[in-house]
Amino acid sequence: MKREAQNLLQKVDEKSEKCTVGCPILDRNLNGGIPTKSITEVVGESGSGKTQICLQLVLSAQLPPSHGGLNGSSLYIYTEYPFPIRRLKQLSLSLLSSHPNHLLSSSDPLSRIILRGISSAENFVELLPDIELCLRYWKSRLLPIRVIVVDSIAALFRSEFGNCCFDLKRRSSLFFKISGGLKLLAERFGLVVVVTNQVVDFIEGNESVRIGNFSELCSSGRRVCPALGISWANCVNSRIFLSKDQTGIKITRFSSLLFAPHLPLSSSQFVITEKGLFGVENV
Amino acid sequence: MEIGMLPISASKRGKLLAAGYTTLHSIATTSITHLATDIEVSESEALEILNFATRNSALERSSGSNTNVIQGGQTAWDMLNEERFSSSITTSCADLDNILGGGINCKEVTEIGGVPGIGKTQIGIQLAVNVQIPLDYGGLGGKAIYIDTEGSFMVERVLQIAEACIEDMSEYSHHFHKDNQAYGVKMHPNSILENIFYFRVCSYTEQIALVNYLDKFVTEHKDVKIIIIDSVTFHFRQDFEDMALRTRLLGEMSLKLMKLAKNFSLAVVMLNQVTTKHVEGSFQLTLALGDSWSHSCTNRIILYWNGDERHAYIDKSPSLKSASAPYSVTSRGIRNSTSSSKRIKMV
Numbered sequence: 001m002k003r004e005a006q007n008l009l010q011k012v013d014e015k016s017e018k019c020t021v022g023c024p025i026l027d028r029n030l031n032g033g034i035p036t037k038s039i040t041e042v043v044g045e046s047g048s049g050k051t052q053i054c055l056q057l058v059l060s061a062q063l064p065p066s067h068g069g070l071n072g073s074s075l076y077i078y079t080e081y082p083f084p085i086r087r088l089k090q091l092s093l094s095l096l097s098s099h100p101n102h103l104l105s106s107s108d109p110l111s112r113i114i115l116r117g118i119s120s121a122e123n124f125v126e127l128l129p130d131i132e133l134c135l136r137y138w139k140s141r142l143l144p145i146r147v148i149v150v151d152s153i154a155a156l157f158r159s160e161f162g163n164c165c166f167d168l169k170r171r172s173s174l175f176f177k178i179s180g181g182l183k184l185l186a187e188r189f190g191l192v193v194v195v196t197n198q199v200v201d202f203i204e205g206n207e208s209v210r211i212g213n214f215s216e217l218c219s220s221g222r223r224v225c226p227a228l229g230i231s232w233a234n235c236v237n238s239r240i241f242l243s244k245d246q247t248g249i250k251i252t253r254f255s256s257l258l259f260a261p262h263l264p265l266s267s268s269q270f271v272i273t274e275k276g277l278f279g280v281e282n283v
Numbered sequence: 284m285e286i287g288m289l290p291i292s293a294s295k296r297g298k299l300l301a302a303g304y305t306t307l308h309s310i311a312t313t314s315i316t317h318l319a320t321d322i323e324v325s326e327s328e329a330l331e332i333l334n335f336a337t338r339n340s341a342l343e344r345s346s347g348s349n350t351n352v353i354q355g356g357q358t359a360w361d362m363l364n365e366e367r368f369s370s371s372i373t374t375s376c377a378d379l380d381n382i383l384g385g386g387i388n389c390k391e392v393t394e395i396g397g398v399p400g401i402g403k404t405q406i407g408i409q410l411a412v413n414v415q416i417p418l419d420y421g422g423l424g425g426k427a428i429y430i431d432t433e434g435s436f437m438v439e440r441v442l443q444i445a446e447a448c449i450e451d452m453s454e455y456s457h458h459f460h461k462d463n464q465a466y467g468v469k470m471h472p473n474s475i476l477e478n479i480f481y482f483r484v485c486s487y488t489e490q491i492a493l494v495n496y497l498d499k500f501v502t503e504h505k506d507v508k509i510i511i512i513d514s515v516t517f518h519f520r521q522d523f524e525d526m527a528l529r530t531r532l533l534g535e536m537s538l539k540l541m542k543l544a545k546n547f548s549l550a551v552v553m554l555n556q557v558t559t560k561h562v563e564g565s566f567q568l569t570l571a572l573g574d575s576w577s578h579s580c581t582n583r584i585i586l587y588w589n590g591d592e593r594h595a596y597i598d599k600s601p602s603l604k605s606a607s608a609p610y611s612v613t614s615r616g617i618r619n620s621t622s623s624s625k626r627i628k629m630v
Binding site: 035233 | 400404433436437438439477486493500521522557561614
């Protein structure tokens with residue numbers, strides 16, 4: 001899809017489209033929702049809600065723009081088996097019950113979500129041309145895919161790369177290849193791209209670099225930092241951190257904006273119920 | 284010498300410079316209609332200016348000051364005088380402007396690098412807005428080219444910064460009792476958006492093709508005074524089978540950008556990412572694209588966190604002292620840091 005230089009010039013008057021995450025309180029901190037044509041990363045430890053928010057996103061994307069959606073189908077690429085299909089079904093019923101029928105183009109929201117499992121980073125790079133074909137196909141059938149979720153990107157890289165310089169370089173250039181490929185598709189097809197990432201423990205004494213609005217990130221009472229290092233951090237446009245703290249049976253969850261080109265720092269509390277993931281109004 | 288010698292008003296002089304006429308020769312060799320449209324004066328006024336210019340450049344030639352110089356060259360004295368008219372673009376942060384000697388300089392390539400989230404794109408957008416500040420308010424009244432390689436350019440943010448800039452200007456004119464009726468109408472956030480030529484590139488081949496095309500584009504849009512590339516690095520960090528090719532491509536690109544800066548008297552700002560370099564057993568933060576890339580810019584600024592405060596540090600410059608200054612990113616754009624106790628530190 002090569003374009004002539006003069007065709008690269010674009011108009012600067014349209015505000016970017018956004019997709020609701022399914023909760024007005026969380027949307028507010030994001031100034032409307034997750035933006036299109038960029039990569040948003042959701043990072044947090046296991047059980048912090050990353051997958052939950054992604055499942056909710058691919059359902060909300062099917063709503064019309066008047067209700068914060070994109071009238072779009074979604075492509076959900078997962079790396080950790082098994083895929084939580086039952087939870088997705090539960091959330092889809094919640095969506096149907098909270099919105100009138102005529103808003104959704106299909107009676108079964110699940111029919112507009114395409115699932116694909118992958119196992120390695122190279123696998124993913126090889127998949128990119130197929131993803132493009134898939135996007136074109138669905139667009140031609142007037143059910144355009146508007147959201148791509150990669151859950152999680154960290155899992156693709158954790159196992160097969162060692163710590164030596166050569167491996168790190170190879171890993172790093174794969175980051176840019178994948179990110180470049182996703183951003184190109186996001187730009188061409190106006191996609192929301194959400195990628196989830198894991199955290200690693202922060203080790204004192206390491207030459208660690210502060211990235212983003214918060215000098216320290218804590219979850220479950222310990223200091224953490226996003227996996228995949230500074231190279232990957234350069235590949236995403238926005239980063240949201242989900243934290244959780246458990247005392248007894250009470251779980252406190254926070255969603256914090258670490259960096260974004262259009263948003264100031266913010267933090268809001270949220271809960272996960274059977275109906276989904278929802279922000280909590282500040283008391 | 285140059286434009287300064289012409290017996291014309293200061294605003295006409297400013298308009299000539301803004302339109303790209305930095306030497307008498309450039310005026311003398313243009314046509315009356317071009318001159319009239321470029322600086323928005325009547326044809327008779329343009330003829331007057333043209334006559335002055337031809338007379339003076341003829342005098343210069345006969346006095347021999349130009350015949351001692353090689354074709355395309357100039358004496359150091361001429362260059363010094365030219366530099367007095369070289370303009371700079373404010374960053375909206377006084378501390379940062381101070382260590383930069385007034386702001387981001389035209390005719391130079393400035394590289395700004397830092398970690399994600401430190402404010403590179405914010406500075407880029409602020410400059411794209413500030414270059415448009417009218418001459419009467421100390422700006423260049425120019426347009427901007429914004430080359431987005433990563434998708435970080437968010438229109439809503441540009442609007443925010445543009446609105447804040449306009450508010451600041453009307454406050455300024457309020458204080459100095461300037462008649463800003465005319466500008467109140469001209470400077471509208473949407474017109475600020477229109478004056479930013481936005482290019483989105485999605486691969487390194489597109490990026491190179493675009494940089495090659497810029498010469499033609501800027502010739503057709505002489506009021507462009509700044510080119511921002513955000514970021515220059517992204518598409519070059521993928522696997523290049525042939526690293527020598529990458530070095531060559533980067534070298535050619537940086538040469539073209541330097542020529543653009545010099546020939547059209549505009550500022551080129553390249554935003555860069557940081558990476559870790561393995562040096563003597565430990566990892567150090569360094570700007571991406573390797574050692575050979577460090578020759579591709581005139582000035583280099585590194586943005587970093589100092590505790591909870593953002594700082595900018597002049598890493599390399601032929602004319603500026605190594606110094607660091609704090610700045611902040613607010614809803615209105617780049618501004619001075621709120622902690623007034625931390626001032627500029629000389630290194």
